[in-house]
Amino acid sequence: MEMNVKGQEKPERGEDSLDTSLRPRTWEEYIGQEKVKNTLQIIIGAAKKRKDPLEHLLLYGNSGLGKTSLANVIAREIGSSITTCSGASLERVGDIASLLTNLAEGEVLFIDECHRLQRQAMETLYSAMEDYKLHLVIGKGPMARTMEISLPKFTLIAATTRVAVLPAPFRNRFGAVFQLSFYNQENMEEILRRSSAILGVQILPEAVSAIAQRSRFTPRVANRILKRVRDFATMEEHPVITKEAAMKTFSFLEIDDWGLEPDDRKILRAVIEKFGGGPVGIQALSALVAEEQDTILDVYEPYLLQTGLLERTPRGRIATPLAYKHLGISQKTRDLL
Ligand SMILES: Nc1ncnc2c1ncn2[C@@H]1O[C@H](COP(=O)(O)OP(=O)(O)O)[C@@H](O)[C@H]1O
Numbered sequence: 001m002e003m004n005v006k007g008q009e010k011p012e013r014g015e016d017s018l019d020t021s022l023r024p025r026t027w028e029e030y031i032g033q034e035k036v037k038n039t040l041q042i043i044i045g046a047a048k049k050r051k052d053p054l055e056h057l058l059l060y061g062n063s064g065l066g067k068t069s070l071a072n073v074i075a076r077e078i079g080s081s082i083t084t085c086s087g088a089s090l091e092r093v094g095d096i097a098s099l100l101t102n103l104a105e106g107e108v109l110f111i112d113e114c115h116r117l118q119r120q121a122m123e124t125l126y127s128a129m130e131d132y133k134l135h136l137v138i139g140k141g142p143m144a145r146t147m148e149i150s151l152p153k154f155t156l157i158a159a160t161t162r163v164a165v166l167p168a169p170f171r172n173r174f175g176a177v178f179q180l181s182f183y184n185q186e187n188m189e190e191i192l193r194r195s196s197a198i199l200g201v202q203i204l205p206e207a208v209s210a211i212a213q214r215s216r217f218t219p220r221v222a223n224r225i226l227k228r229v230r231d232f233a234t235m236e237e238h239p240v241i242t243k244e245a246a247m248k249t250f251s252f253l254e255i256d257d258w259g260l261e262p263d264d265r266k267i268l269r270a271v272i273e274k275f276g277g278g279p280v281g282i283q284a285l286s287a288l289v290a291e292e293q294d295t296i297l298d299v300y301e302p303y304l305l306q307t308g309l310l311e312r313t314p315r316g317r318i319a320t321p322l323a324y325k326h327l328g329i330s331q332k333t334r335d336l337l
């Protein structure tokens with residue numbers, strides 16, 4: 001299946017092999033996010049010293065910023081194995097119960113997309129997180145009894161792109177919460193150099209910085225563009241990737257100087273041309289561009305907001321003057337719309 005460079009995948013989709021081979025395994029390989037790394041190193045160091053299990057951790061941030069990678073680095077750092085699952089796949093209380101009872105002492109349970117957990121499954125987690133106990137209701141009606149099962153001391157690491165929708169009782173049960181933010185140009189270049197080395201790609205510094213500039217400050221996007229650029233270079237028999245080779249790929253893929261792709265521009269244009277620049281509600285926008293609301297919220301909007309092309313107001317999204325400029329829509333046209 002073809003996936004676009006944004007890594008626009010459904011949350012339940014498994015990781016592809018590119019993600020796995022390029023995934024950082026140690027603190028040294030995990031580039032950027034220094035503040036998060038430093039705080040985590042202290043928390044982990046202290047837990048090790050006290051011989052306590054590591055506290056439950058909540059990681060949030062956009063897709064492709066390194067949540068899954070970070071969970072794996074943490075597990076490796078505390079010398080534990082990691083069991084990974086997605087919130088969407090834990091439908092029944094029984095699913096979560098069997099997962100928990102099968103954990104080993106000290107193991108890390110990584111629940112990705114935790115905002116998709118069913119309410120009952122989430123509530124089952126509460127007592128498990130709090131005192132490593134599982135409370136199950138057996139039977140129905142007046143005959144119902146609760147059964148208590150002791151669990152091994154595990155560490156839950158949960159990840160989400162949507163921290164705001166998590167119920168407070170769930171959020172409050174984490175010892176620490178970390179936000180992964182967009183990377184800077186320097187971080188992106190370092191990530192690209194590392195990925196090129198792993199993929200055995202020879203690439204010039206100008207090509208690295210050209211890709212970094214268009215990678216939406218997101219490592220997964222950078223790696224996907226790098227792979228596409230490599231494909232082009234291979235087909236054209238360029239042993240070394242130059243800036244020109246990279247630029248050719250961008251124009252073929254219709255990635256502009258800011259890393260926007262046709263779908264991003266379609267959304268911006270819709271706000272400008274169909275809604276007079278906004279404000280427009282998410283429902284109306286979603287209907288017009290025929291994209292699911294979740295996709296707009298999780299995939300397109302964060303970067304448009306980050307770049308200042310789009311603004312979110314209480315009344316809806318508005319396109320900024322920067323968006324008009326970027327799309328080459330003049331002020332005059334703007335007033336006519
Ligand atoms: N801090 C980082 N340093 C180096 N590479 C990274 C980093 N964060 C992410 N990556 C790369 O991006 C890919 C996607 O990261 P991932 O952890 O799957 O993101 P998320 O789980 O937040 O969607 C990884 O496979 C890895 O190649």
Ligand SMILES: [Mg+2]
Pocket residue numbers: 064067068069112
């Ligand atoms: Mg992930």
